[in-house]
Amino acid sequence: MFKMMTSFKDTIKTKLTDEKKLFVLNIMYTAGWLDQIYTPIFKSNGITNPQYNILRILNGSYPSPLSVGEIKDRILFKQTDITRMIDRLVDKEFVERKLCENNRRKMDILISKKGKQLLEIIAPEIKTAEHDLFKHISEKNAAQANTTMDKLRTKS
Numbered sequence: 001m002f003k004m005m006t007s008f009k010d011t012i013k014t015k016l017t018d019e020k021k022l023f024v025l026n027i028m029y030t031a032g033w034l035d036q037i038y039t040p041i042f043k044s045n046g047i048t049n050p051q052y053n054i055l056r057i058l059n060g061s062y063p064s065p066l067s068v069g070e071i072k073d074r075i076l077f078k079q080t081d082i083t084r085m086i087d088r089l090v091d092k093e094f095v096e097r098k099l100c101e102n103n104r105r106k107m108d109i110l111i112s113k114k115g116k117q118l119l120e121i122i123a124p125e126i127k128t129a130e131h132d133l134f135k136h137i138s139e140k141n142a143a144q145a146n147t148t149m150d151k152l153r154t155k156s
Helices: 008-012 019-044 049-061 068-074 082-091 113-133 139-153
Strands: 095-099 107-111
Touching: 008 019, 019 049, 019 113, 019 139, 049 068, 049 082, 049 095, 049 107, 049 113, 068 082, 068 107, 082 095, 107 113
Parallel strands: none
Antiparallel strands: 095 107
16 A cells, blocks of 8 residues: 555664654654655545544544634644634535534534544545554554653653
8 A cells, every 4th residue: 555664764874873863853754654645545535634633533522512722722733723624624514613502702613424424434544554554563562652752742
């Protein structure tokens, strides 16, 4: 399905020996590599990676709606203009937006039936990609990587 990478050091042909600097560069390089795998899946279904992320967030809260602020807190792409993304998803009829009954200054955002159907269509493609991605990675390896990246983001 996609080209597997060799070691990061071999790929970028670096002479760097500082493993912590290499670790950060490797994360950035791998993020770009993963984007090349996932973006065509989303694009072929008429959405972007951030829009998919919003749909997954809303699907996870369904049937409870979320506010724009709650979506903003959960989204992976912090630089994304959430309001504009939601406008586009409303235009495509993947989400519904209405005034909150308890707070008329707040908008409730809910995934639509069409949005849920889109996620069902995309799910097998994502499952196949992830099967290929993780065939050489154990649960223990994944847990260690998650712990290491969490430590990277810890400030204290």
